[in-house]
Amino acid sequence: MLHETLRNKYEMVIGLEVHCQMKTRTKLFCSCPNNFGDAPNTNVCPVCLGLPGALPVISREAVTLALRAALATGCTVHETSIFSRKNYFYPDLPKGYQISQYDRPYATDGRVEALEADGTAKTVRLERIHMEEDAGKLLHEGYPWSKDMSGVDLNRSGAPLIEIVSKPDIRSAQEAHAYLTALKAILVYADVSDCNMEKGSLRCDANVSVRVRGAEAFGTRAEIKNLNSFRNVARAIEYEYERQVALVEAGHKVVQETRLYRADKDETASMRSKEDAHDYRYFPEPDLPPLVIDAAWRGDTLAALPELPSAKRARFVAEYGIPHYDAAVLTLTREVADFFEEVAKGSGNGKAASNWVMTEVMREMKGRESSEGDVSYSSLPIKPSALAELIRLIDTGAINGKTAKDVFSRMWTSGESPKAIVEREGLSQVSDTGAIEAAIREVIASSPEQVATYKKGRTNTIGWFVGQVMKKTGGRANPKIVNDLVKTALDAA
Amino acid sequence: MAEIQDKLLTHIATLARLSLSEAETRSLAHDLAEILKYAASLESLDLTGVPPMSHATEGERFRPDEPTHDLTREQALANAPDQDAGLFRVPQVIGG
Numbered sequence: 001m002l003h004e005t006l007r008n009k010y011e012m013v014i015g016l017e018v019h020c021q022m023k024t025r026t027k028l029f030c031s032c033p034n035n036f037g038d039a040p041n042t043n044v045c046p047v048c049l050g051l052p053g054a055l056p057v058i059s060r061e062a063v064t065l066a067l068r069a070a071l072a073t074g075c076t077v078h079e080t081s082i083f084s085r086k087n088y089f090y091p092d093l094p095k096g097y098q099i100s101q102y103d104r105p106y107a108t109d110g111r112v113e114a115l116e117a118d119g120t121a122k123t124v125r126l127e128r129i130h131m132e133e134d135a136g137k138l139l140h141e142g143y144p145w146s147k148d149m150s151g152v153d154l155n156r157s158g159a160p161l162i163e164i165v166s167k168p169d170i171r172s173a174q175e176a177h178a179y180l181t182a183l184k185a186i187l188v189y190a191d192v193s194d195c196n197m198e199k200g201s202l203r204c205d206a207n208v209s210v211r212v213r214g215a216e217a218f219g220t221r222a223e224i225k226n227l228n229s230f231r232n233v234a235r236a237i238e239y240e241y242e243r244q245v246a247l248v249e250a251g252h253k254v255v256q257e258t259r260l261y262r263a264d265k266d267e268t269a270s271m272r273s274k275e276d277a278h279d280y281r282y283f284p285e286p287d288l289p290p291l292v293i294d295a296a297w298r299g300d301t302l303a304a305l306p307e308l309p310s311a312k313r314a315r316f317v318a319e320y321g322i323p324h325y326d327a328a329v330l331t332l333t334r335e336v337a338d339f340f341e342e343v344a345k346g347s348g349n350g351k352a353a354s355n356w357v358m359t360e361v362m363r364e365m366k367g368r369e370s371s372e373g374d375v376s377y378s379s380l381p382i383k384p385s386a387l388a389e390l391i392r393l394i395d396t397g398a399i400n401g402k403t404a405k406d407v408f409s410r411m412w413t414s415g416e417s418p419k420a421i422v423e424r425e426g427l428s429q430v431s432d433t434g435a436i437e438a439a440i441r442e443v444i445a446s447s448p449e450q451v452a453t454y455k456k457g458r459t460n461t462i463g464w465f466v467g468q469v470m471k472k473t474g475g476r477a478n479p480k481i482v483n484d485l486v487k488t489a490l491d492a493a
Numbered sequence: 494m495a496e497i498q499d500k501l502l503t504h505i506a507t508l509a510r511l512s513l514s515e516a517e518t519r520s521l522a523h524d525l526a527e528i529l530k531y532a533a534s535l536e537s538l539d540l541t542g543v544p545p546m547s548h549a550t551e552g553e554r555f556r557p558d559e560p561t562h563d564l565t566r567e568q569a570l571a572n573a574p575d576q577d578a579g580l581f582r583v584p585q586v587i588g589g
């Protein structure tokens with residue numbers, strides 16, 4: 001761990017480059033299926049194999065999805081943009097170049113509102129978004145010949161990507177995490193991508209440098225690759241920050257280079273093999289005309305955008321009176337937001353809906369996900385309408401809060417309606433003062449010592465009496481009524 | 494000049510993963526210089542106010558988002574110098 005004084009002396013400067021695979025049915029420049037997980041080299045054609053004479057033709061749907069991403073992040077969309085060739089040689093790139101956008105990308109100058117766990121808001125500006133095709137996949141292990149050969153699967157070659165480049169606005173690993181979370185939420189809401197890091201549909205590289213706090217000039221940056229989870233992004237940034245601070249403190253210079261993050265060792269290591277490869281000799285792609293996105297296309301796409309996380313967040317705060325942080329958690333995905341909103345509407349109690357979804361529902365979800373993998377809210381045994389009914393049962397005093405937790409667990413296992421459970425198990429709250437008074441009389445009669453203590457002015461013993469009465473009524477008595485009646489009875493005793 | 498040409502050519506060859514003999518380097522450097530000289534004749538034109546053109550044709554073509562299978566795996570791999578288990582097989586590459 002870096003000493004606090006050094007941490008205070010040096011500031012972290014981070015820019016993130018996020019590659020996002022868009023969920024079109026076909027690849028960017030050919031009609032091959034854009035599918036993850038199919039048998040190797042079954043979704044290939046002359047275009048994505050780079051066979052001589054094959055010509056790329058762009059998918060209109062891919063441009064629409066890219067456009068959605070740009071509009072959802074407040075980017076300026078350029079009417080004319082140009083594809084360029086990025087030249088390098090690697091076995092996963094059959095043409096010897098990647099079709100990308102270089103000096104004239106389709107979108108620039110956006111912004112993403114990130115929200116940290118402590119509720120701090122942070123705006124990260126976007127430098128640009130550009131479209132490009134993906135490379136194939138190299139397989140380094142799992143075959144008898146893996147010791148000295150590599151396999152190449154070109155199913156992913158030509159898959160449609162957007163690269164989202166942030167400005168160096170990020171100042172901590174937490175901010176990086178918050179930015180990625182917010183960006184992912186936007187891309188998922190806007191239906192651009194499923195943003196599944198395990199499947200590689202979201203990938204992240206980080207540019208990290210350090211500078212003495214207050215300095216204006218940026219330090220030399222290192223580019224960290226191979227960050228395959230939000231957690232690893234945060235850890236790699238933290239490691240790299242400490243490495244660079246140690247270098248600078250020892251009077252050395254940070255070298256501009258590409259470094260690979262190794263999760264197993266939690267460290268970054270120089271990738272010397274690629275140092276020479278930064279000379280990509282970009283030039284305009286002669287096989288594709290300039291891309292023109294006219295005002296009508298842009299307008300239609302903008303009009304079709306769903307409510308985005310930041311707007312939904314603000315609306316939840318205003319409409320349901322819940323805290324900003326809760327609203328942020330409840331809008332991470334459209335699914336959870338819709339679930340919450342149905343509960344809030346159905347129960348007429350936004351705060352209770354938020355509490356139940358954020359604690360009980362999300363906890364059960366987590367448990368389920370750790371044993372079953374991805375779980376969708378629509379497949380849960382508890383429907384939003386049933387949870388709303390449960391909240392109404394509490395609010396109308398039919399059951400108390402403690403009983404409600406039990407009913408919730410029964411609903412989770414059986415999928416029954418809360419009313420049915422309450423009726424069958426006889427769980428409804430006892431608000432009948434006669435029954436409660438009877439219980440109070442019994443408790444007072446059998447506890448002369450405690451009554452004496454109360455009479456000496458130790459009025460806080462009232463809690464003990466309430467507890468006894470609750471026990472006698474099987475936890476079903478209305479705690480407020482018990483409290484009032486115990487006080488009256490003790491004062492009269 | 495000649496030395497710069499050689500250096501540039503060696504750099505380009507490295508990027509293209511080509512190894513050239515000294516004689517090849519010299520001869521290609523000469524050819525490259527000729528090509529660049531020819532292209533440089535464009536610079537004699539006064540192009541003030543002319544926007545850069547990235548493509549010779551106007552208008553565009555879009556493809557519908559309808560998947561097709563144009564090649565079988567056997568066809569895709571038919572010309573590969575080496576293959577196994579449905580994969581193209583290449584000398585081992587590490588990293589990136």
Ligand SMILES: [Zn+2]
Binds near residue numbers: 047049158
């Ligand atoms: Zn293809």
